[in-house]
Amino acid sequence: xxxxxxxxxxxxxxxxxxxxxxxxxxxxxxxxxxxxxxxxxxxxxxxxxxxxxxxxxxxxxxxxxxxxxxxxxxxxxxxxxxxxxxxxxxxxxxxxxxxxxxxxxxxxxxxxxxxxxxxxxxxxx
Numbered sequence: 184x185x186x187x188x189x190x191x192x193x194x195x196x197x198x199x200x201x202x203x204x205x206x207x208x209x210x211x212x213x214x215x216x217x218x219x220x221x222x223x224x225x226x227x228x229x230x231x232x233x234x235x236x237x238x239x240x241x242x243x244x245x246x247x248x249x250x251x252x253x254x255x256x257x258x259x260x261x262x263x264x265x266x267x268x269x270x271x272x273x274x275x276x277x278x279x280x281x282x283x284x285x286x287x288x289x290x291x292x293x294x295x296x297x298x299x300x301x302x303x304x305x306x307x308x
Contacts, residue, residue, distance in 0.1 A: 215290060222286050225261045226299050229282065232256040236269075237280040237305035246271045246278075253282070277304045 232253055240249035250269050257264040262284055270281040283300045 218288055218290055221261070222288060222297060225286075226301075228260040229257060229262055229299075229301055232260070233280055233282050233301045234303045234305075236271075237278055237303040240271050240280055241278040241305040241307045243307075249280070253280070257282075273307070276307050278307055279304050 235256075236249045236253040239252065240246045250266065250271060253269055254264045254266070264282065264284060268282060268284050270279075270283075272279045272281070279302060281300065281302045283298070286297045286299070288295050288297055
């Protein structure tokens with residue numbers, strides 16, 4: 184070693200501890216992601232069916248059929264909707280379709296119910 188160099192010695196186990204902590208953090212993020220990503224993917228997948236239901240419901244007398252088709256489409260993307268979760272309102276020249284649902288998420292130490300709401304308007308013909 185030359186006179187200007189300084190060598191810092193680390194304890195032998197510190198690198199292993201850092202690797203272990205990093206792996207634990209990555210595993211935790213992977214676990215949380217595996218619980219949350221499918222829930223939010225279903226939310227994003229419901230955007231188009233709600234828009235299509237609003238367009239279908241804008242035709243006179245088609246609200247019941249639009250609601251039934253929306254519930255079927257929701258099941259295909261993993262969202263369990265009931266009749267009361269789908270609201271179809273007429274407001275002047277517009278039809279508003281509002282869909283709400285809840286998904287319980289259990290992360291073992293943290294439990295929460297996520298609430299989703301999608302609204303879409305369509306102009307009546």
